[in-house]
Amino acid sequence: MTDAPPDLRADARRNRERILQAAVGQFTRHGIDASLEDVARAAGVGAGTLYRHFPSREALIAAALRQGQDRLLAEAARARALPDADAALAAWLASLQDYLRTFHGLPAPVLAAIEQQDSPLALSCEAMAAMTGEFLDRAKREGHARASVETADLFLATLGIAWAVDRAAACGTSTGRVNAILARGYLRDGGDR
Amino acid sequence: MTDAPPDLRADARRNRERILQAAVGQFTRHGIDASLEDVARAAGVGAGTLYRHFPSREALIAAALRQGQDRLLAEAARARALPDADAALAAWLASLQDYLRTFHGLPAPVLAAIEQQDSPLALSCEAMAAMTGEFLDRAKREGHARASVETADLFLATLGIAWAVDRAAACGTSTGRVNAILARGYLRDGGDR
DNA sequence: GGGTTATGTGGAGACTGCCTCCGTATAGTG
DNA sequence: CACTATACGGAGGCAGTCTCCACATAACCC
Numbered sequence: 001m002t003d004a005p006p007d008l009r010a011d012a013r014r015n016r017e018r019i020l021q022a023a024v025g026q027f028t029r030h031g032i033d034a035s036l037e038d039v040a041r042a043a044g045v046g047a048g049t050l051y052r053h054f055p056s057r058e059a060l061i062a063a064a065l066r067q068g069q070d071r072l073l074a075e076a077a078r079a080r081a082l083p084d085a086d087a088a089l090a091a092w093l094a095s096l097q098d099y100l101r102t103f104h105g106l107p108a109p110v111l112a113a114i115e116q117q118d119s120p121l122a123l124s125c126e127a128m129a130a131m132t133g134e135f136l137d138r139a140k141r142e143g144h145a146r147a148s149v150e151t152a153d154l155f156l157a158t159l160g161i162a163w164a165v166d167r168a169a170a171c172g173t174s175t176g177r178v179n180a181i182l183a184r185g186y187l188r189d190g191g192d193r
Numbered sequence: 194m195t196d197a198p199p200d201l202r203a204d205a206r207r208n209r210e211r212i213l214q215a216a217v218g219q220f221t222r223h224g225i226d227a228s229l230e231d232v233a234r235a236a237g238v239g240a241g242t243l244y245r246h247f248p249s250r251e252a253l254i255a256a257a258l259r260q261g262q263d264r265l266l267a268e269a270a271r272a273r274a275l276p277d278a279d280a281a282l283a284a285w286l287a288s289l290q291d292y293l294r295t296f297h298g299l300p301a302p303v304l305a306a307i308e309q310q311d312s313p314l315a316l317s318c319e320a321m322a323a324m325t326g327e328f329l330d331r332a333k334r335e336g337h338a339r340a341s342v343e344t345a346d347l348f349l350a351t352l353g354i355a356w357a358v359d360r361a362a363a364c365g366t367s368t369g370r371v372n373a374i375l376a377r378g379y380l381r382d383g384g385d386r
Numbered sequence: 387g388g389g390t391t392a393t394g395t396g397g398a399g400a401c402t403g404c405c406t407c408c409g410t411a412t413a414g415t416g
Numbered sequence: 417c418a419c420t421a422t423a424c425g426g427a428g429g430c431a432g433t434c435t436c437c438a439c440a441t442a443a444c445c446c
Contacts, residue, residue, distance in 0.1 A: 009393055009442055035432065046396030051434060086380060111360050136379070144381040153370045154379055160357030160371075164349045167304050177346045178353075185378035186329070186347055187279060188337040202413055202422055228403060239425030244405060 016053045018043040023054075023064045031104030032061060058109055062120035065102065069124060072099045076131055085143030089135040090183060093158055096128060097175060100162040107163035111156075129155045157182060209246045211236040216247075216257045224297030225254060251302055255313035258295065262317060265292045269324055278336030282328040283376060286351055289321060290368060293355040300356035304349075322348045350375060 008016065022043035026034040036057060040050040054060035075095035082088040100106050113121035114129070132155045139145035161182060165175050201209065215236035219227040229250060233243040247253035268288035275281040293299050306314035307322070325348045332338035354375060358368050 011442070012394060015395085036434090037432065040396095047434075048396055048436080049394075052394075055434095057433090089379075108360075111357060114361060139379075145379050146377070146381050148370075149374055149379045150370060152366055153374055156357045156361055156366055157354055157371050157374050160353035160355075161350055162353075163356055164304060164353030167301075168307060168349055173345055173349055177341075177343060178350050181342055181346055181350050181375065181378070183378050183380055184339070185374070185376050186282075186332075186338050186342045187376055188339050204413070205423055208424085229405090230403065233425095240405075241407080241425055242423075245423075248405095250404090 012053075015043070015045055015049055019045060019050055019053055019060075020063055023060050024067075027061070027064055027103040032106055032109060036060070056120070058113070059120040061103070061106075061109055062124065065106075065121075065124065068099060068102045072096070079135070085135075085139040085141070086145065089139040089143070089145065090179075092131065092135045093179065093182075094175075096132070096158060097162045097165070097179075100159070101166055104166065107159050107166060111159050111163075132158070205246075208236070208238050208242055212238060212243055212246055212253075213256055216253050217260075220254070220257055220296040225299055225302060229253070249313070251306070252313040254296070254299075254302055255317065258299075258314075258317070261292060261295045265289070272328070278328075278332040278334070279338065282332040282336070282338065283372075285324065285328045286372065286375075287368075289325070289351060290355045290358070290372075293352070294359055297359060300352050300359060304352050304356075325351070 019039065022039050026039045026042060030038075036050060037047060039060070040047050043050070050060075054063060072095060075098075076092060079088045079091035079095060082091060100110065109119075109121055110125050110128075113119040113125040116122070117126075119125075129151065133151035136145055136149065136151055136154055140147055140149075161178055165173060165178055212232065216232050219232045219235060223231075229243060230240060232253070233240050236243070243253075247256060265288060268291075269285060272281045272284035272288060275284060293303065302312075302314055303318050303321075306312040306318040309315065310319070312318075322344065326344035329338055329342065329344055329347055333340055333342075354371055358366060358371055
């Protein structure tokens with residue numbers, strides 16, 4: 001759980017951990033836009049301390065997310081083990097969307113991280129896109145994925161749908177039905193190109 | 194162009210118009226999250242005046258959007274005239290996304306308006322959903338739209354994709370390719386249900 | 387233990403944006 | 417011209433982000 005910062009003083013390490021824990025709590029309760037002052041307060045720490053450890057909101061999000069990433073990787077491994085390439089891709093996309101629902105509003109900073117690779121989220125973001133590409137490629141080879149579908153586009157569409165479902169949770173829309181549209185389209189007939 | 198407020202004093206009417214014009218400018222340049230203080234400043238008006246005419250950011254957005262709505266309705270009519278139901282649906286969805294790109298970040302308040310119908314945007318939002326339903330129903334009857342696709346889901350997916358494309362404009366992703374995925378899915382084979 | 391110093395701490399305060407309130411200005415009317 | 421309903425504007429309260437630096441303290445050495 002502790003992401004073992006290199007060589008911090010004991011109190012610094014302790015504070016860092018407290019902040020992280022408080023951040024997870026606040027982000028879970030109030031979404032990704034939770035007040036950082038509140039996070040500091042909940043951690044029993046001054047604002048300066050928070051900003052020294054995590055210079056930007058994105059950095060804090062990235063760190064708070066690190067834990068859930070293990071689960072995502074585990075689910076990716078499970079999906080990879082599926083014999084059916086199409087099912088594997090679908091399972092991966094579902095896991096990805098679950099992950100993006102870790103905190104309310106998460107898709108926004110993740111998408112933002114695509115563009116500026118200096119973002120602390122950029123790494124995991126690229127990794128997610130790469131894995132999407134891996135599953136998509138396999139589904140093109142072994143399954144029924146269209147050759148014309150590109151990784152970036154599918155990833156973007158997935159992010160967009162995760163965002164929309166996340167925000168419209170109240171009105172009764174199911175992730176499943178929306179994703180069914182993404183998988184098979186709103187049109188009935190196939191016919192590539 | 195002037196949305197003819199009922200019976201305002203001359204200076205009030207003039208100021209309202211200036212604010213609206215300034216809002217369009219700021220929203221166009223800086224997106225939907227532009228500072229309202231800047232809008233007031235650009236309009237040469239105090240903050241109080243701005244808030245009296247437009248009590249919330251959403252109200253201002255709704256008013257600033259009113260102009261573009263005419264174009265959207267015109268495009269809807271053009272789409273409705275298309276003989277092919279599938280093409281009509283696709284054209285409508287494309288127009289809708291164009292409209293959602295009027296201002297950077299517009300999909301967010303529009304989606305938010307779905308949930309709270311007291312929002313000034315709720316009306317146009319419901320109208321857009323209703324029109325999507327109209328085109329979808331026709332495509333189900335006359336074209337190749339799947340019976341299992343529901344209006345709310347398609348509308349939501351469209352919003353999500355508009356959001357994602359809007360935000361990822363920099364990296365080279367085309368609306369066309371993403372929408373192709375939405376239309377025909379990432380899988381090759383048909384087979385309803 | 388006591389002294390020294392590199393490493394951290396916290397909160398005051400500068401800044402920005404949202405929004406309200408009310409003393410003042412002015413358009414419209416007779 | 418006087419009078420009043422209507423509208424104006426900006427000061428000020430609030431909340432949030434982020435920085436800066438006087439002060440604390442962990443770690444190291446004797």
